[in-house]
Amino acid sequence: MKSAVLLLPGLNRDRDMIAALTKIAGTPPLTVWQTETEIPADTDLIVIPGGFSYGDYLRCGAIAARMPVMQAVRDAAGRGTRVIGVCNGFQILLEAGLLPGALMRNASLKFVCREVKLQVVNAQTAFTRAYAKDQVIRCPVAHHDGNYFAEVDTLKRIEDNRQVVFRYAEGTNPNGSLNDIAGIVNEAGNVLGLMPHPENLIEAAHGGVDGRALFESALDTVAA
Amino acid sequence: MIKARVTVTLKNGVLDPQGKAIEGALGALGFNGVGHVRQGKVFDVELQTDDRTEAESQINAMCEQLLANTVIEDYAVEIA
Numbered sequence: 556m557k558s559a560v561l562l563l564p565g566l567n568r569d570r571d572m573i574a575a576l577t578k579i580a581g582t583p584p585l586t587v588w589q590t591e592t593e594i595p596a597d598t599d600l601i602v603i604p605g606g607f608s609y610g611d612y613l614r615c616g617a618i619a620a621r622m623p624v625m626q627a628v629r630d631a632a633g634r635g636t637r638v639i640g641v642c643n644g645f646q647i648l649l650e651a652g653l654l655p656g657a658l659m660r661n662a663s664l665k666f667v668c669r670e671v672k673l674q675v676v677n678a679q680t681a682f683t684r685a686y687a688k689d690q691v692i693r694c695p696v697a698h699h700d701g702n703y704f705a706e707v708d709t710l711k712r713i714e715d716n717r718q719v720v721f722r723y724a725e726g727t728n729p730n731g732s733l734n735d736i737a738g739i740v741n742e743a744g745n746v747l748g749l750m751p752h753p754e755n756l757i758e759a760a761h762g763g764v765d766g767r768a769l770f771e772s773a774l775d776t777v778a779a
Numbered sequence: 780m781i782k783a784r785v786t787v788t789l790k791n792g793v794l795d796p797q798g799k800a801i802e803g804a805l806g807a808l809g810f811n812g813v814g815h816v817r818q819g820k821v822f823d824v825e826l827q828t829d830d831r832t833e834a835e836s837q838i839n840a841m842c843e844q845l846l847a848n849t850v851i852e853d854y855a856v857e858i859a
């Protein structure tokens with residue numbers, strides 16, 4: 556599997572993401588700058604890391620979502636290429652219209668940086684098949700705008716379609732997200748957005764490896 | 780040149796934690812009788828045209844594509 560990591564000014568979790576992908580895939584991902592208009596066609600997985608692209612100006616992810624490279628991401632996603640957006644990457648995917656809903660300011664108005672529990676609600680996606688259904692994992696979060704919102708009809712649709720992949724579990728919802736939503740996929744199931752940072756829990760030195768299975772699933776390094 | 784002012788507000792029914800915090804702070808300052816407070820954004824945009832119809836259609840497109848996130852926000856346009 557070939558992976559690519561998008562680079563946009565203001566992202567700051569790109570190095571962690573590159574390190575995680577390199578460790579799990581065995582080879583480093585390609586990096587793609589925001590002004591590029593093409594992503595190589597043989598790319599199997601595109602990852603948009605976290606951070607504060609464009610200083611979170613206007614709305615988190617709003618400016619990044621309108622950069623040329625995002626059209627290439629849209630085209631690739633349309634062809635079935637897997638796409639993961641973590642934290643600011645999730646905000647960018649929502650602003651780009653690749654996922655439904657929006658992320659608003661945390662209900663507490665505070666930046667939260669802590670560990671939460673996540674329930675794997677759907678373990679049949681390309682990103683979660685190395686987990687067990689309803690498995691509860693640990694994962695760090697670090698964000699100010701992670702409060703998932705969607706209109707009633709949209710919320711019902713994504714719940715009915717099993718597009719909700721991760722929920723904050725055991726009372727650890729850090730931001731007021733509707734239905735405790737922490738991560739969702741698009742209708743086709745090849746685009747995942749989540750607020751928590753699985754790339755920061757992939758080796759013993761991190762204090763746990765609960766995030767590893769997400770990348771192992773996405774990179775096909777585990778048997779299905 | 781035409782000047783346009785765009786006001787972006789959260790849709791009804793969308794929770795506004797920042798508005799709530801401002802509401803609380805107004806109460807703390809002793810302003811009694813304050814109802815709900817909702818926070819929004821204002822953009823002043825200069826357009827290099829004298830054609831009002833063209834200006835209106837441009838600014839509406841800008842709102843739809845960038846200035847507002849229509850999942851959670853409404854916008855209103857005033858042309859000076």
